[in-house]
Amino acid sequence: MTSAPEPKFSEPWHAQVFALTVVLNEAGHFDWPDWATRFGATLKRHGLDKELDGGDDYFIAWLETLEHYLASMGMAETQDVLTAKAAWEAAYLTTPHGVPVQLAD
């Protein structure tokens, strides 16, 4: 194979949501078949309106599945996720460029 290798993940967040899910599975928080069933259902629902190309849209469905799954298990409630997301957003917008972005608390 002489051609340059394709990137494994086209966006850093694709790798991050993949890794987060694999780590949670390996820690025993859920079974992989259960995950696959839920993820397959999300893909099917998203695919009703448009044809998914397997890129961003695939990992958006992945992330949505994970958010719902974690909320349903009480591991990450929706409101807490929104709060933490807003905190990260604020941190990015107030941290000077070049300085590592961290949450305030």
Add this chain to the structure above:
Amino acid sequence: MCMPHDDPDHPHSLLPPDPALRIKALETILTRKGLIDPAALDEIIDTYENKIGPRNGAHVVARAWLDPAFKARLLEDATALVSELGYYGRQGEHMVAVENTDDIHNMVVCTLCSCYPWPLLGIPPGWYKSDAYRARTVREPRAVLADFGVTLPERTAVRVWDSTAEIRYLVIPKRPVGTEGMDEAGLMALVTRDSMIGTGLALDPQASEAKA
């Protein structure tokens, strides 16, 4: 060129896309609850970015081409055999190897989501995850093969294997003619990722030499 974060009116850090912030939020909550170790996330990413890829599968295929006893064991119980080589599934799935012959060409799909033999092939390519491939492969496998530039003889039947969370498939492509006497490393170079999904064939040794 002026990147957004170089704009003197906006001297703050570049805001990541919305999904990235949602993932950071999940990571923050789970880390604070002690449910995940951020270092474990980095380790997984490093493994799938750098350590696991189609070379693992190519190693298995080349061994199978060279050693009939190995191939017999592979076809009988691939899970045990590839685990011995260190290519075990982290999700506890079973591996099944299917062999292409003059009569049968095997193709792998996952109609549910994108189940794939990660330990042998790494992360699936975008097209494997697309609705187009997942839907069409079952319906019209020969048309999909044609899109990949593969035309099979009439006599060769196409068999499509639908992966599940429990069972993942590895196609053993036909060994190309003119590869007698080649060693394992030489053979491995002919085994492409697509040939192990069934959307391609193993490379012709002369053509691949000319290319290199």
